[in-house]
Amino acid sequence: MERKKVIIVKDVYKTYHETKVPVKALRGVSIDIHQGEFTAIVGPSGSGKTTLLNLIGGLDRPTKGSIVVGDTDIATLSDNQLIDFRKEHIGFVFQSYNLIPVLTAKENVEFVMLLQKQPKAKRDARTAELMAAVGLADRMDNRPSELSGGQQQRVAVARALAPKPTFILADEPTANLDSKSTADLLDMMAKLNADEHITFVFSTHDQRVIDRARRIITIEDGKVLKDEWVQ
Amino acid sequence: MIAKIAWLNIWRSRTRSLVVISSIIIGIWSLVFLLAFMNGQVNNYISSIIENETSHIQIHTPQFKEDFEVDQLIPNADQLVAELGKSADIHAATGRILLNGMLSSSAAARGVMVKGIDLRLEQPVSHLQEKIISGQPIGSGRKNEIMLSQRMAEKLKVKLRSKVVLTFQNISSDITTAAFRVVGIYKTTSKRNDELYAFADIADLQRLAEMPQGSAHQIALLVNDFDATDTLAAEISNQHQLLKVETYKEISPDLELFNSQIKLNMIIMTTIFMLALIFGIINTMLMAVLERMKELGMLMAVGMNKLRVFFMVVLETLLIALIGAPIGMLLGYLTTQYLNETGIDLSTWSEALEEFGMANIIRPFVTADTFFIISIAVVITAVLASIYPAFKAIRLKPVQALRKI
Ligand SMILES: Nc1ncnc2c1ncn2[C@@H]1O[C@H](COP(=O)(O)OP(=O)(O)OP(=O)(O)O)[C@@H](O)[C@H]1O
Ligand SMILES: [Mg+2]
Numbered sequence: 001m002e003r004k005k006v007i008i009v010k011d012v013y014k015t016y017h018e019t020k021v022p023v024k025a026l027r028g029v030s031i032d033i034h035q036g037e038f039t040a041i042v043g044p045s046g047s048g049k050t051t052l053l054n055l056i057g058g059l060d061r062p063t064k065g066s067i068v069v070g071d072t073d074i075a076t077l078s079d080n081q082l083i084d085f086r087k088e089h090i091g092f093v094f095q096s097y098n099l100i101p102v103l104t105a106k107e108n109v110e111f112v113m114l115l116q117k118q119p120k121a122k123r124d125a126r127t128a129e130l131m132a133a134v135g136l137a138d139r140m141d142n143r144p145s146e147l148s149g150g151q152q153q154r155v156a157v158a159r160a161l162a163p164k165p166t167f168i169l170a171d172e173p174t175a176n177l178d179s180k181s182t183a184d185l186l187d188m189m190a191k192l193n194a195d196e197h198i199t200f201v202f203s204t205h206d207q208r209v210i211d212r213a214r215r216i217i218t219i220e221d222g223k224v225l226k227d228e229w230v231q
Numbered sequence: 232m233i234a235k236i237a238w239l240n241i242w243r244s245r246t247r248s249l250v251v252i253s254s255i256i257i258g259i260w261s262l263v264f265l266l267a268f269m270n271g272q273v274n275n276y277i278s279s280i281i282e283n284e285t286s287h288i289q290i291h292t293p294q295f296k297e298d299f300e301v302d303q304l305i306p307n308a309d310q311l312v313a314e315l316g317k318s319a320d321i322h323a324a325t326g327r328i329l330l331n332g333m334l335s336s337s338a339a340a341r342g343v344m345v346k347g348i349d350l351r352l353e354q355p356v357s358h359l360q361e362k363i364i365s366g367q368p369i370g371s372g373r374k375n376e377i378m379l380s381q382r383m384a385e386k387l388k389v390k391l392r393s394k395v396v397l398t399f400q401n402i403s404s405d406i407t408t409a410a411f412r413v414v415g416i417y418k419t420t421s422k423r424n425d426e427l428y429a430f431a432d433i434a435d436l437q438r439l440a441e442m443p444q445g446s447a448h449q450i451a452l453l454v455n456d457f458d459a460t461d462t463l464a465a466e467i468s469n470q471h472q473l474l475k476v477e478t479y480k481e482i483s484p485d486l487e488l489f490n491s492q493i494k495l496n497m498i499i500m501t502t503i504f505m506l507a508l509i510f511g512i513i514n515t516m517l518m519a520v521l522e523r524m525k526e527l528g529m530l531m532a533v534g535m536n537k538l539r540v541f542f543m544v545v546l547e548t549l550l551i552a553l554i555g556a557p558i559g560m561l562l563g564y565l566t567t568q569y570l571n572e573t574g575i576d577l578s579t580w581s582e583a584l585e586e587f588g589m590a591n592i593i594r595p596f597v598t599a600d601t602f603f604i605i606s607i608a609v610v611i612t613a614v615l616a617s618i619y620p621a622f623k624a625i626r627l628k629p630v631q632a633l634r635k636i
Contacts, residue, residue: 059629083531083534084536097529098529101526102242107232110232111232163534
């Protein structure tokens with residue numbers, strides 16, 4: 001069965017001009033991501049993983065090439081439209097600094113829904129559902145500082161899922177976690193992927209994470225080196 | 232939710248926030264006190280002029296004010312005084328005879344204006360009795376008693392019970408002399424007035440100057456409601472068209488000028504205080520924004536738009552100011568109230584103050600509009616102070632903010 005394409009990256013180049021010598025971080029990358037994928041982007045440090053995820057997530061703009069998310073070519077969006085687009089369509093999980101430290105886990109998950117002006121009843125129901133899905137139903141009222149690193153990342157996944165995004169982008173979500181927390185987080189993400197067909201795209205160095213992926217895209221020197229499906 | 236985040240953010244760097252809040256408290260506290268002190272000083276000055284010189288309203292014949300002619304008398308002034316004194320709007324009324332003349336002792340002679348007064352009516356208007364430093368007030372029933380200021384007594388080298396001779400023109404412009412006995416020595420807060428005025432009984436002056444009984448040059452009034460002075464003066468003027476009715480503002484226009492000068496000073500001082508506060512607030516907020524770069528980057532990444540980020544920083548600043556300002560105003564108010572009751576004794580500098588006709592005890596006070604102006608100034612200050620840090624915050628690019636470890 002051919003699934004719907006949710007991300008189409010076509011011949012994308014990204015050159016950073018912020019340094020004296022321009023850095024060619026991506027040099028002609030083309031990838032299609034389909035609904036329901038559980039995909040790892042791997043490669044050595046400096047290969048361009050973060051750059052690619054930032055471009056797909058609309059946090060930055062490519063130097064050349066096009067990126068279509070859903071049906072939208074994000075190059076056509078203004079900065080402010082891009083912020084709204086991210087709010088509606090893309091869930092982010094970063095390596096760290098994912099949560100607002102002064103708010104509780106529940107409030108963090110609720111936050112984007114509040115920005116979307118969703119009614120309270122709907123927010124409450126969705127928050128409870130997500131906190132249960134990430135296995136933290138009993139930690140609703142804890143602040144991030146009262147949660148372990150793994151628990152914080154799970155709240156971040158719940159937060160990313162809250163507005164029902166088209167897909168979730170996670171840049172090295174397990175880099176700061178121990179093996180047990182890493183396994184737990186991946187179990188949870190895999191379960192959400194299997195049960196609810198949520199699309200995950202994440203970058204990683206970690207072999208244990210790579211082992212769980214169903215598609216592995218390897219980049220090196222800003223180019224796609226390998227693109228393999230795992231059964 | 233943004234308001235809640237803003238509020239909670241303030242307490243993340245507790246010490247830093249408390250430092251800036253304290254500086255706001257202290258700044259506003261001292262501002263309130265300073266303004267209250269100025270108010271007290273002005274009030275002192277104005278009430279001393281009203282008490283010693285202008286009253287609230289004065290009535291003369293239209294010509295009197297121009298040349299101080301002895302014959303410019305208000306006929307049946309005593310009846311008018313009695314009538315006005317009965318009015319519910321008028322606190323006190325008294326009639327006076329004013330005679331320019333020469334006062335001489337065996338040692339010296341001085342120009343003088345003798346005010347002929349009815350002590351019983353005069354007391355509530357000018358509180359003369361409280362200013363006597365030795366002897367008694369006039370009006371014991373004996374004839375030709377006079378009260379001199381301490382300065383005048385020194386210049387004439389006379390003491391209590393001494394005799395002085397007053398030379399003046401009577402109503403028919405004949406030069407007349409009369410001997411008076413000094414029964415009281417007084418002292419007001421105005422050196423200038425003390426060098427000029429002496430007080431005698433109105434009946435004595437009427438008799439000596441051959442004026443009709445019950446006549447007066449001047450009727451002085453104190454009103455009950457200070458703010459209604461103008462309307463009341465206009466009313467009296469309407470009823471007595473032949474007389475000239477003037478308010479303290481007309482008699483002493485500099486008082487009004489003084490008042491508007493004070494308002495200007497208040498605005499200037501508030502501005503200076505706010506300028507002093509603004510840099511501290513900018514600095515604090517800038518630190519707060521810069522140390523939260525990653526978090527702000529994350530917020531923008533997940534969909535918080537620039538307007539909301541901007542608003543959050545402005546709100547955070549505003550909240551800091553709004554914690555500090557009311558406490559500062561309350562402390563300022565309490566200090567003012569306390570010092571209003573006890574009074575601030577400035578007698579150390581009294582020499583200089585007397586030149587300006589000011590009393591030694593300053594009672595600071597504040598009015599509601601002072602707090603109103605300060606509140607508005609604080610809000611403006613906070614918003615201005617937040618603009619630069621808020622711009623810093625929204626100029627962040629999420630990618631860059633998140634990249635920096
Ligand atoms: N803002 C920037 N300015 C200049 N160069 C940059 C910038 N961001 C990234 N680069 C460079 O682009 C290249 C790709 O960086 P990127 O962060 O995408 O790599 P990565 O694969 O995510 O590495 P890591 O595994 O270490 O996270 C690197 O050489 C990096 O130094
Ligand atoms: Mg990276």
